[in-house]
Amino acid sequence: MSRIELKSLRKEFGSTVAVKSLDLQIEDGEFLVLVGPSGCGKTTTLRMLAGFEDPSDGEITMNGSIVNDLEPRDRDIGMVFQSHALFPHKYIYDNIEFGLRMKNVPEAERRKAVEDVAEMVHITPLLNKRPAQCSGGESQRVALARTLVTHPSTFLLDEPLSSLDAKLRRELRAEVDRLHTELKKTFIYVTHDQEEAMTLADRIVVMNEGEIEQEGSPMEIYSNPKSYFVADFFGSPSMNLLDGEVISKEGKAVFQHGQMEISVPDTYANLGSGKVTLGIRPEHVVVSTADGQIPETIDLVEPMGKDTLLYFEAEGERPFVVIVEGLILDDYKSGQQVQLTFPDDKVYFFDEAGQRIR
């Protein structure tokens, strides 16, 4: 059993505050993903959990007892590092065996445990090699095995896949998911990759500038973002965010962004007037050659295979992106005029402070 609780956890490095005041409960067997841009405090939080950083303030409890002063080795945790951190001078076998040897497990048992775990993560042929002879993906499997073999009740994973290429990353992501399902242990996973967070997590904790921005299930985070930051961070391609103003036109509230004018859905009657940001996900925009709310000219067509991305010019840094299903090169061409419709229930509004308006 492992229930972890963070109570007003804070970490300062000199005058910089890495983690402001974090309150978080992690349930036994949960797959929790800490996600956020670099410098948001997610890795510092994980390192405090591991015991490599001492909190400046606050408490960490595991199973009801405070572990602030416990050495990393006494916390019943395992950790996988971004850099693999294998022992370069030891054979893969000895790397995996290390933790068992430290725990004075008898030799015969150690051998069996190492062989079993090697089987589990498919690295049996590597046992007689050195870390330098392993590829990045293999090294990370070894790092996983080295942690798995000691049976910790909680696994801490610090961006374990970010040094791998895209294909390997997907492969190992599935592997991590499988391990979590099989082992039913608590996984705390740090990443800056929203896709990893979405696919792996039972619960996502989005961090920004040392604070929790939002926590919830992947679907909740995706479909119900609390703020501009979360809306922008999740989704690929990310949500279209249009800065504009709500004005009153002929007694009706209208959102105005450059030349674009969209009537505000009735559900946002309390929007008032003033500066807001409108958000809509690329897959929610309805494109039609016949009729719609907004006439726009296609800037670029990007066929992705399963989907096609349509780019439109927009005021602001990023183009406005729409995803349409299928390979539709015949229907849409760059320079073509189309009609866009924003379904009422798919539109988000954010105020000037970046908070969601409901």
Next chain:
Amino acid sequence: MNKRTKKRIFESFRYSTLTIWLLIVAFPLFWIVSTSFKPDAEWFAWPPVYWSETPTLANYANVWTGKEEYADTQYIQSMQKPWVALGNSTLIAFISTTLAVFFGSLIAYGVSRYQMLSEARMFQLLMLRMVPPIVIVAPLSLHYSTLKLLDTHLGLILVYFLTTLPYAVWMTKSFIDEVPVEVEQAAEILGASKLRTIWEVVLPLVRSGLVATFLFILILTWSEYLLALILSKTEVVTLPIELSKYEGSTEGRVYGRQAALAVGITIPLIIIGLFISKHLARGFSFGMVRK
């Protein structure tokens, strides 16, 4: 001029410069070796004798065995004790080097992992070593005289330990810095104590660096002259001092004997140097080269 010709010109320039430099550096070595095989008459001969036509082992026999049977003339140097000096040098160099590397690596670990010394302090440490020994040796000899350390093994061991410590810190730090801190943390979280982590993970990874540092400092200490000259002389004689004793009031310097002794004490250093040249280059980058 195309790229290939340019490269060729550059390469030939590079190699000719290096060849000239090698000749300049290697000539004194050649001269010592050649002199060590010359009979007495050829030591001062003019025009110089580059390689004797009647090479002799007399110089070696005389210096290292004290036997005079091969020599034409007897010189006062037969009273010298090169083997005692060799013993002294070995004892002093090995003990002070061991101390310097041991304490140096402890400090280096503290600096590398716990920022025990700021960067400014680390440079001050190195500056300490840049002070010419002549500046410190006079006041030091006064203190040594009060402390009764003059002309003792302990005195020389102490001064060598302290003057080579900065090198030891800097060199071992560059090796420790190369060991990623995550590797240590991985060991710790797998259940290893701090000592066990250092023993099983850090030490094997920096071993070659420690060996290089050890041998480098050993060479420094082995060949140190000035401090040994002032702080010891009669009782505790080291090899470089011994070397300077091969001269007589009437004969002047006994070059052949000196050369024979010099060859004897240089060969071990050259062998060591060849072994560690690769490590030395790495150690001297002072960790400024990032991987």
